[in-house]
Amino acid sequence: MLDIKFIRENPDLVKQSLKNRNLKIDLDALIKLDDYRRKILLELEDLRAKQNKANDEINALLKAKKDTKDKISSMKEISEKTKKLESELKIADSKLGELLLNIPNVPHESVPVGDPTKKKIVRSWGELPKKDFKPATHIELAQRLDIIDFNRAAKITGSNFILYKGWGAKLERALINFMLDFHTQKHGYTEIFPPFLVNRASMTGTGQLPKLEEDMYRLKDDDLFLIPTAEVPVTNIFRDDILDEEKLPIYYTAYTACFRREAGSYGKDTKGLIRVHQFDKVEMVKFVRPEASYDELEKLVADAEDILRALGLPYRVAVLSTQDLSFSASKCYDLEAYASGVDCWLEVSSCSNFESFQARRANIKFRKKDTKKLDFVHTLNGSGVALARTVAAILENYQQKDGSIIIPEALRPYLDGQEKIK
RNA sequence: GGAAGGAUGGCUGAGUGGUUGAAAGCGAUCGCCUCGAAAGCGAUUAGGCCGUAAGGCCUCGCAGGUUCAAAUCCUGCUCCUUCCGCCA
Numbered sequence A: 001m002l003d004i005k006f007i008r009e010n011p012d013l014v015k016q017s018l019k020n021r022n023l024k025i026d027l028d029a030l031i032k033l034d035d036y037r038r039k040i041l042l043e044l045e046d047l048r049a050k051q052n053k054a055n056d057e058i059n060a061l062l063k064a065k066k067d068t069k070d071k072i073s074s075m076k077e078i079s080e081k082t083k084k085l086e087s088e089l090k091i092a093d094s095k096l097g098e099l100l101l102n103i104p105n106v107p108h109e110s111v112p113v114g115d116p117t118k119k120k121i122v123r124s125w126g127e128l129p130k131k132d133f134k135p136a137t138h139i140e141l142a143q144r145l146d147i148i149d150f151n152r153a154a155k156i157t158g159s160n161f162i163l164y165k166g167w168g169a170k171l172e173r174a175l176i177n178f179m180l181d182f183h184t185q186k187h188g189y190t191e192i193f194p195p196f197l198v199n200r201a202s203m204t205g206t207g208q209l210p211k212l213e214e215d216m217y218r219l220k221d222d223d224l225f226l227i228p229t230a231e232v233p234v235t236n237i238f239r240d241d242i243l244d245e246e247k248l249p250i251y252y253t254a255y256t257a258c259f260r261r262e263a264g265s266y267g268k269d270t271k272g273l274i275r276v277h278q279f280d281k282v283e284m285v286k287f288v289r290p291e292a293s294y295d296e297l298e299k300l301v302a303d304a305e306d307i308l309r310a311l312g313l314p315y316r317v318a319v320l321s322t323q324d325l326s327f328s329a330s331k332c333y334d335l336e337a338y339a340s341g342v343d344c345w346l347e348v349s350s351c352s353n354f355e356s357f358q359a360r361r362a363n364i365k366f367r368k369k370d371t372k373k374l375d376f377v378h379t380l381n382g383s384g385v386a387l388a389r390t391v392a393a394i395l396e397n398y399q400q401k402d403g404s405i406i407i408p409e410a411l412r413p414y415l416d417g418q419e420k421i422k
Numbered sequence B: 001g002g003a004a005g006g007a008u009g010g011c012u013g014a015g016u017g018g019u020u021g022a023a024a025g026c027g028a029u030c031g032c033c034u035c036g037a038a039a040g041c042g043a044u045u046a047g048g049c050c051g052u053a054a055g056g057c058c059u060c061g062c063a064g065g066u067u068c069a070a071a072u073c074c075u076g077c078u079c080c081u082u083c084c085g086c087c088a
Helices: A004-009 A011-020 A027-063 A069-101 A138-145 A150-156 A167-186 A200-205 A231-238 A290-310 A357-362 A387-397 A409-414
Strands: A120-125 A190-192 A197-199 A224-226 A241-244 A250-259 A278-288 A315-319 A331-339 A344-353 A364-367 A374-376 A378-386
Touching (some): A004 A011, A004 A027, A027 A069, A120 A290, A138 A150, A138 A167, A138 A387, A167 A190, A167 A278, A167 A290, A167 A378, A197 A200, A200 A231, A200 A357, A231 A250, A231 A357, A278 A387, A290 A331, A290 A378, A357 A378
Parallel strands (some): A190 A250, A241 A364
Antiparallel strands (some): A315 A331, A331 A344, A344 A378, A364 A374
């Protein structure tokens, strides 16, 4: 979340950022509430100071074995006033806290302003595959090769779930291992295997709650949530912690399944692997010094790109515009892999800098080496990369005229040295 | 799921109503000593809010309550440990 002090001191900047995100939030009401809160706080502190003083006096009287009756009875009134103010303050605090939790991060100045069409392609890599036949979609290919069974997944669970089978299941597992090995061996990440269920505090820490509760799978009896991304458990590793500056930057990578209700997105990309309720993803998460976070973001994107290059998937990199930016992010690059069957650029990675937004919510600090003072870390995360769509791109781009799939070389060591799925 | 015990600063741990934001020890940092180090000695060593500052206020797992006054008493909750049960 944003620092209330920052909002108070930069109201116009925050208002402009809300406008750029196309959100209508009454910031003046929030500032007014904060004024009220601070006024009460001042009064209350004054009363408490009186109480503390009186306590010392009563104590001194007791020590001197003198009568304390008058003093105590005169303090009763103040005690009641204090209680009243305390409850008023509590109400104001919780209202303000709620409002603050719903203010999104301020986009970085380099982020294009406007609706999602304003996103900017900053670079691309690879040749679009040219085939002398009409490429099939991953759905057709998967069914023909009997490596994904959409119908039985729907029977077992519901629509938009995936059941991988045979070489499909193996391919999925190979991709996970390949990506984890790549990031740990070549990019210096430490591997994490976190819980797939998290509590409310964790979901609030990374910014999914309170705004996006209806997009999450929730276990009502236990008030736990299925993670929508490994970002949630991995970022929350350091919730309420103070890190040493020497330990920064910290790079973590984790495979997890990701669960998304995708409420309200019916009818959009609902076929095949493009939009599903459960998918696998290898995620990268960074904890860095504030000055370093934008350089780290570039490196993070490069780390994700390396995966797509190693897999030989043509892709492009886009900076998202202010209205496309997620709630907690200040800047985000999307990686889009081209898939020839559906003839679409598929979003397979989102790499974001959250600056101190998540760190403030989750209370993740570090102690500066020189001044010994505390400051919030900056957090970043990026997919490296999301699997279902990547599988679609691999199947479609590597398909042969006979319907078989050439396995990208980088994956062969993970697939018994096999060169083809047929 | 049942029973018992516990949660205090970076760590260990004292503290059962008022001078305790908190003893003591460890660790850490700085200084003295030393050629250098160890040992020893001395000092410093929680975070947040308000304030230019002086200073004030808050915080002893969380939330309520009792009281003039709560780390300390009461209630609820969360988490941890141990034992039993169940279980991959």
